[in-house]
Amino acid sequence: MTRPLLTVALLLALGGPASADCFADYKAKQDDPLRLHYGVAQVSDSACANGKAEAEAELSPRLAAGGWTLLNVLSVFGPEGLGERKASAGDYFLRY
Numbered sequence: 001m002t003r004p005l006l007t008v009a010l011l012l013a014l015g016g017p018a019s020a021d022c023f024a025d026y027k028a029k030q031d032d033p034l035r036l037h038y039g040v041a042q043v044s045d046s047a048c049a050n051g052k053a054e055a056e057a058e059l060s061p062r063l064a065a066g067g068w069t070l071l072n073v074l075s076v077f078g079p080e081g082l083g084e085r086k087a088s089a090g091d092y093f094l095r096y
Helices: 002-015 045-050 052-065 079-092
Strands: 022-030 035-043 069-077
Touching (some): 022 045, 035 079, 052 069, 069 079
Antiparallel strands (some): 022 035
């Protein structure tokens, strides 16, 4: 009896929806004095499916809470694009 229960539990665990990681690279600013930064942030999977506008809607309040104004989202991408952007984002890599 235990074996069939384990089999069912395993199938349920493996059969759930897969979650893909989604990220956006963006530019933001602060005023007085003017400061700019380029960053990379994780966004919801639906932002990858629906594009930059949804990523902007997610990132804008996060950045505002840190005193930054979102200028624009450059792109949304999967985990394969992280490595090439890490050095450019510096301290703002996955910060927001």
